[in-house]
Amino acid sequence: MKRMKIWGLSLFACLIGWQAAAQDLKLSSYYTDHLVLQRGEANDISGKAKPNAKVTVLLDGKKFTAKSNDGGTWTVTLPAQHAGIGHTLQVLSSDEKLVINDLAFGDVWICAGQSNMEYPVGYFPYADEEAKNAQNAAISYFNVKDEMDGMPRTEVPGTGWSPATGELVKQLTAVGYFFGRNLADSLQVPIGLVSSNWSGSAIEPWMSEEAISAFPEFERVVNENPHKSFAQINQELSAYRKTWDKEHYLVGQGMEEKWYSPITDFSDWENIQLPNYWENAGLKDFDGAVWFKTTFDKPANAQGDSLVLDLNLIDDYDIAWVNGVKVGETFGNQNWRHYKVAFSDLKEKGNILVLRVFDIGGNGGLNFHPLWATDILKGEWVCKAGQSINADTFPKPAIVNASPFSYPTVLYNAMIAPLKGLKVKGAIWYQGESNAMRAADYDKLLSAMIKDWRKTFGKAEMPFYIVQLANFNWEDNAPKASDWAELREAQQRVADEMESVELISTIEIGEMFDIHPKNKQEVGRRLAIRALDKTYKHSMAVTEGPRFESMKIEGNKIIITFKESGSPIKTTDKYGYVKGFTMAAADEQFHWAKAQIISDYQIEVTCDAVAAPVSVRYAWANNPGELNLYNQENLPAHPFRSDDWKRSTEGIHFSLEFLGL
Known part of the structure; x- marks a missing residue:
């Protein structure tokens, strides 16, 4: 028994040692089963291994080798391959081995933009029918995870490639899928779709710092950039708070008397209607902590194990408690608050939500757009002023404070820059709704972004296809200025002036009351026939409407x-x-x-x-x-x-002041 015990411990130690060793050999999250690499071009495969180790890559048995550097990074370049599916790629180093199955060589397309590109097949009423008919195993997709950063990343955020078949197709961008399906059916080659989108985003978050530096309206963004990753800034904030919290921030009457406790006497707190800045509600020229309180019931149709409190935007810092339990805190008036509350911490009726909102200058409070209102947020609250500060002398830590919807470079850094070096065929782009109020600037921004991405992907004339904004909102009773029309004109101008840039019109397939028109099948088809004509040089019928x-x-x-x-x-x-x-x-x-x-x-x-x-x-x-x-x-x-008269959006430019920064 003693020998068996020793043997068992030895085996356990060996297994632990093997697991630790197995962690040395890694591939990027981009390189997984169902991966599609660009046909006809040399492709790099890269990863990590032990420092200065030999790495062998086998593609269908054909060997390629490399040596990792002092930091353990290695790259192997695979020669150009013809289109095909069912390949196997193995990576070996020391006693470690990684395998990629169902590797294909085909055409890889970036699918990018805001929600009309992001919304997946599963969002639309035809989802079940499309899933039932999604049988083409030669279409795969990679969903880039929604993330932001202050500096360009190298690692692609995502969970790997998936085949666009059956129920899995419901998680893929609808526009991208119908575009890819039409291409695959016509070309009879594998199609890889890399989906990198963020609902509601303007164009400037998708541009690099180098690209925005050409525009004077972004000068302050460039000058104030600390050139640190968000992870580094947050790490430094944690260290700073070890003394700052107790000396400056988590002080004052409210904290001392624990106003976040549900047994607090709220009878002398003032009524306030949200959304509102407290300066507009009678609390003039006050900087520091104001406490807010409301009550809410547990949702009758609650599912899962927790409730998400969508508190959205708060100016500037906040801490939230529910029934005396801290559920979240955030610094920065551009950062979104989505706090989870375990259902086990909730009562059926009368849950008490307390917010400590801390303003470091300017307006303070919860003046969110009504579009973002929730039943908990909007309506009657009570509030009470707590710790007061001098905003000019109060020590303010460096924080991450950037909205994915409007802050320049943050989406490029996290969701496009990590794709640098990957070989792609081209890109399709559906975005512009969030830039309509600045439509007169859009053509310059879009053309700069296209040049920027072409540099990122190392392709001077990378094909780029634009979806022109569809019709949306009420019909006008009389002709008048239209920022959406001006945005469409800007999109058309870019397509007319740049090489290998094309546009498809969707002016008649929008919906009056839905900014996300459902007919994504036709959007994808129009993109595909245009690409087949212009990029693939197929003998096509006319692929563009009257001009x-x-x-x-x-x-x-x-x-x-x-x-x-x-x-x-x-x-x-x-x-x-x-x-x-x-x-x-x-x-x-x-x-x-x-x-x-x-x-x-x-x-x-x-x-x-x-x-x-x-x-x-x-x-x-x-x-x-x-x-x-x-x-x-x-x-x-x-x-x-037919005219060139002044547009209604001329002179309206991006500014951090407009964002409240």
Whole structure:
């Protein structure tokens, strides 16, 4: 028995030693089963091993070797391969071995943008039907995890590649999937889709510091960048707080008397309606700690083991307690608060939520946008002022304070920069809604971002496909300025001016009350046929809708000529009317206009209210309503204007002050 015990302990020690050794050989999270590498190009495979160790990579038995450096990093370059599936890649070093199964060589596309690119197949009503029919094992995807950083990372955040088959397809970007499926069906090659998106994000978070440095409005961002990773800043904050908390921050009457306790007497606390800054509620020129309290019931339909308190944005620092139990704290008015509360800590009725909100200057409180309101956040609270500070002399620690929706570079650093060095075919981009109020700047930003990404991926003319914003929101009663129309124009301008950049119009497939139109199948199809035409040089029919070429004034009429494409224009209206046109005289006041097709590529536009016309516009609105102008392939005419008059968004630029920084 004694020998068996010793033998067992020895075996256990060996297993522990083997597990520790096995940790030396690693691959990036990007290199997993179902990986797709770009066909026709040399691809790097990299990872970690013991320092100065020999690493052998076997691709279907063919050997490639490298040696790790002093830090243990190694790279092996695989020669260009033809398209194909079912490959196996092995990585060996010392006694360790890693295996990648179901490796494919095909075309890799980046799928990026905000929510209209991010929303997966599973979000839409056709999810079950699409999952049932998703049988093409040659389509795989990698979802880049939503993360931010202050410095470019090297490790890709994600959990690995998945085949876009069956139920797994529900987790893949819908636009990306339908784009990839159309490509795979037409090309008969594997397609890899790298999905890197963040709902609600503007364009500047997706740009590198080098790219934004060209624009004066980002000068302060560049100058104030500490050039440290968020992990390093948070580590330094933890060290700083060891003395700062007890000397400066966690002091004052509220902390001393434990106002976060549910037995606190709240009877003398003042009523306050949220959302609101406390300066707007009577507490003028106060910096420091203000305590807020409300009550809430446990949700009747609660599922899982915890409740997420979406407290969203708070200016500037906060600590939250529920029934006396601390549930979270955050520093920074740009950082989002999503605190979990275990259901075991909740009562069915009357749970007490207390917030200590600490303002270090300017406005303070919870003045969130009503769009982000929750039943707990909005409404009647009570509050009481606590510790007061002099904002000019109060010591403020360096913190991470960046919104993924608007703060420059933070998404590029965490979600694009780590992909550097990977070989890709191109990118598809669906973003712009969050930049509409600054549409006049968008073309310059987008063209700079495209150049930036092409540099990142080492491809000077990397194909880049843009989804133009769809129609959305109420129809206007009368023609007026439209920031969404100006954004669409900026997108079109970039596609017209840059090589290997193309745009597809979705002007007629949006939805009035849903910023996320459901028909992603058609969006993906239009992207794919455009790519098949322009990037893959397939002999395709016309893959673009009618495009404005010129105008000619004839008395009280304007004749619009579209570019000849081999596909004449048509209207789907049975009476021959063409909708969506407006007309203006020299006074720049637009009126609804009548339009009719007079030849294969010409339209005549008139307006009873405009005797001496100067300009016409088409589909120039956030939502221009029902449109019926197409070509013979049923692709919609692109929105346009014939004038170059001042846009409504000119002079509106990015600023940190607008963000409250």
